Amino acid sequence: MSVSKVLGMDPSVFLAEYWQKKPLLVRQAFAGGLDCVDGDTLAGLACEEGIESRLVVEHGLQPWATRFGPFEDEDFAALPASHWTLLVQAVDRCLPDVAALKQEFLFLPNWRLDDVMISYAADRGSVGPHVDNYDVFLIQGQGRRRWDIGGEALVDPELLPGLDLKILKEFKSAQSFVLEPGDMLYLPPGFAHHGVALDPCITYSIGFRAPTDKEMVQSFGQYLAQHMREDGFYQDPDLSLRAEPGLILPVEMQRLRNLMLRAFEDPTHFQRWLGGFLTEPRSFHSPAEDSLEVGAVLATLEQHSQLIKGEGVRMAYYKAGDQLFFAVEGETLVLSSELEALAAYLCREQLWESSVLRLAKAAPGFAELMSHLWNQGYTREWTED
Ligand code: SIN
Numbered sequence: 001m002s003v004s005k006v007l008g009m010d011p012s013v014f015l016a017e018y019w020q021k022k023p024l025l026v027r028q029a030f031a032g033g034l035d036c037v038d039g040d041t042l043a044g045l046a047c048e049e050g051i052e053s054r055l056v057v058e059h060g061l062q063p064w065a066t067r068f069g070p071f072e073d074e075d076f077a078a079l080p081a082s083h084w085t086l087l088v089q090a091v092d093r094c095l096p097d098v099a100a101l102k103q104e105f106l107f108l109p110n111w112r113l114d115d116v117m118i119s120y121a122a123d124r125g126s127v128g129p130h131v132d133n134y135d136v137f138l139i140q141g142q143g144r145r146r147w148d149i150g151g152e153a154l155v156d157p158e159l160l161p162g163l164d165l166k167i168l169k170e171f172k173s174a175q176s177f178v179l180e181p182g183d184m185l186y187l188p189p190g191f192a193h194h195g196v197a198l199d200p201c202i203t204y205s206i207g208f209r210a211p212t213d214k215e216m217v218q219s220f221g222q223y224l225a226q227h228m229r230e231d232g233f234y235q236d237p238d239l240s241l242r243a244e245p246g247l248i249l250p251v252e253m254q255r256l257r258n259l260m261l262r263a264f265e266d267p268t269h270f271q272r273w274l275g276g277f278l279t280e281p282r283s284f285h286s287p288a289e290d291s292l293e294v295g296a297v298l299a300t301l302e303q304h305s306q307l308i309k310g311e312g313v314r315m316a317y318y319k320a321g322d323q324l325f326f327a328v329e330g331e332t333l334v335l336s337s338e339l340e341a342l343a344a345y346l347c348r349e350q351l352w353e354s355s356v357l358r359l360a361k362a363a364p365g366f367a368e369l370m371s372h373l374w375n376q377g378y379t380r381e382w383t384e385d
């Protein structure tokens with residue numbers, strides 16, 4: 001692969017040497033800086049219902065006092081002159097320019113990408129020294145921020161008690177950088193970091209969150225409970241006479257355990273569940289008002305040159321044997337393997353060219369898939385070049 005603009009290096013070198021291993025500072029990853037939002041736009045978003053936002057005031061009623069949105073204009077008017085931060089989650093789902101940033105990170109799997117959080121910090125604003133449990137690319141938008149970072153990943157570090165935020169009890173800076181507009185800092189999970197705004201500044205956090213084993217067991221367990229057969233009773237035709245009726249024998253324990261493990265090991269259940277789990281919706285997409293009939297898909301593709309994917313719509317595909325699974329917003333579809341190139345294209349691109357979509361028109365299920373994506377509200381609109 002060639003050099004990635006945002007990494008300033010071959011992505012395979014980044015994966016081998018930095019990803020989940022050590023921090024990387026890239027000067028001018030986004031040459032000249034990012035200008036997708038300003039403080040006012042962000043404050044406007046934080047006043048909307050359904051958008052997750054927080055205000056962190058360093059010297060409020062208690063240190064790092066945190067309040068959750070939606071906010072009102074008066075909340076902003078009452079803030080001090082310095083030492084506060086507004087953080088807005090999942091801005092990529094609201095603004096196309098922010099969604100477009102994710103296209104610079106195609107060297108990483110879609111399903112690991114969580115969202116783009118954007119913060120506005122007043123002068124000296126900070127959310128304190130902390131660790132995150134995910135990989136994050138911190139991009140400096142406007143203004144400057146000094147980042148101090150730890151020298152190694154911390155496991156279960158001690159936190160200051162009784163605060164709204166998880167602030168480290170002890171933080172030792174191993175490296176310090178001043179990020180200028182357009183600079184980017186990559187941090188693996190567990191690396192302590194503390195960013196202080198040197199001017200009022202904007203920071204974009206592109207977070208790559210990994211599921212935990214606990215979350216997977218919980219979700220898969222629920223899936224199994226709903227989808228597995230009901231008559232998988234424990235059987236013991238070889239039961240022999242025992243000394244104590246209250247004793248559960250080791251062989252019985254093993255058999256009970258195996259009964260359960262067999263369900264967990266069943267590849268069919270796993271395959272059907274996985275895509276839905278990894279693309280679980282993080283936002284609501286209202287179904288299209290004008291439905292697209294299966295029979296009208298080809299004619300509609302002839303009439304328009306491009307179709308835009310909905311911002312924040314999560315998609316992934318995978319193969320098992322000769323089956324192709326396509327997951328979108330928590331739903332797993334089984335597609336004809338002839339649609340594999342289309343599935344890859346739909347996942348990779350934000351803007352779909354009708355001419356490319358039409359390449360798959362002869363494959364079984366093509367029109368059904370396209371009408372489903374439109375009708376569910378997973379696409380935004382048709383456009384022309
Ligand atoms: C911020 O944008 O203020 C905080 C981002 C982070 O530390 O992850």
Ligand code: CO
Nearest residue numbers: 130131132193
């Ligand atoms: Co952080």
